[in-house]
Amino acid sequence: MIDLRSDTLTKPCRNMRQAIMDAEVNDDVIDVDPSVARLQDTIARMLGKEAAMFMPSGTMTNQVAVRLHCRPGDEFLCESGCHIYNYEQGAFAQLSGVVARTFQGTNSSIDLRQLRNQIHPDNEHAVRTRLLCLENTHNKGGGVVLPYDSVAETCSWAHENGLTTHLDGARLFNAVVASGISALDWAQHFDTVSVCFSKGLGAPVGSALVGTESMMREMRRHRKLFGGAMRQSGFLASAALYAIENNIPRLADDHANAKRIGVEITKTPGLSLDLDRVETNIVIFRVDSEVGTAVEFCESARQAGVWMFPFSHQDVRAVTHLHISETDAIEAGKIIASVTELLKAKSKPTV
């Protein structure tokens, strides 16, 4: 089975397992775990920030960030397709009493004109607009890298208007590899950045939130409140360290494999995809209704040996990762094409 459901499916390789075995650990709630401290220092340095906090998931780092920047009754601005808004159960409302206001992305990039009138005036009738959240790469946008100049312009507009900025960089290193722009350069526009080690980088668990030294005390409090304070978490941090030391440049292979699959899709009548938008490891393509729904397509593809997620009624998402080789990608493309042919033939009325 060629499993393209997500880049979170990867299992640690032998060397990563060895790093976990050899980890130096301590109680990271009573004291500080030395491996966690090393990971936090490393990732803070890579992103040009003063400090970082290790947490169990990208959802938690995002939600701790929202809580850090906003008080109950505050509002944040985000693009309508973003993960924080769509896939985290509205935790910002459930856990922090914060509301979100979305703006429409153009191809998941940002049109500043849309944002200009979105900040509420500070009066007793309105929520207070506090924060702008962006996502890079953009998952629902098909793994696209946000245009750098647009990010810089939008964040400086936000700062000039008294907002803080947070980046959901669950796949920031995919953006780094695809764009050639360093993590430091991307991160400089944001007050806080969240990165995941458990996606393309291949660690089993973990994310980090980076920001200033003065934010750390509050981040640590919120992490504890949300149940994310972990004891001997150095085992997990060691895997994450192994991932950032070894698995960043190879993300280019995932991007090339996604493109290989994308090329096959664009050649297949009945499927559509803008190949230029396949910039990283995510491919979101449309299945024509004459072929079937996304659910039907995914079921037939799974039976033929390629596992993907339906992403909407007609859209399917395929994600390449550490366990997908060039051969797998070529094979997956062929299977996707032949399944489409088969479904089309089945749906043709017999005369």
Ligand SMILES: Cc1ncc(COP(=O)(O)O)c(C=O)c1O
């Ligand atoms: C862009 C983005 N942000 C955040 C998350 C949440 O990460 P986690 O699954 O670790 O909570 C995901 C998960 O897929 C994601 O794609």
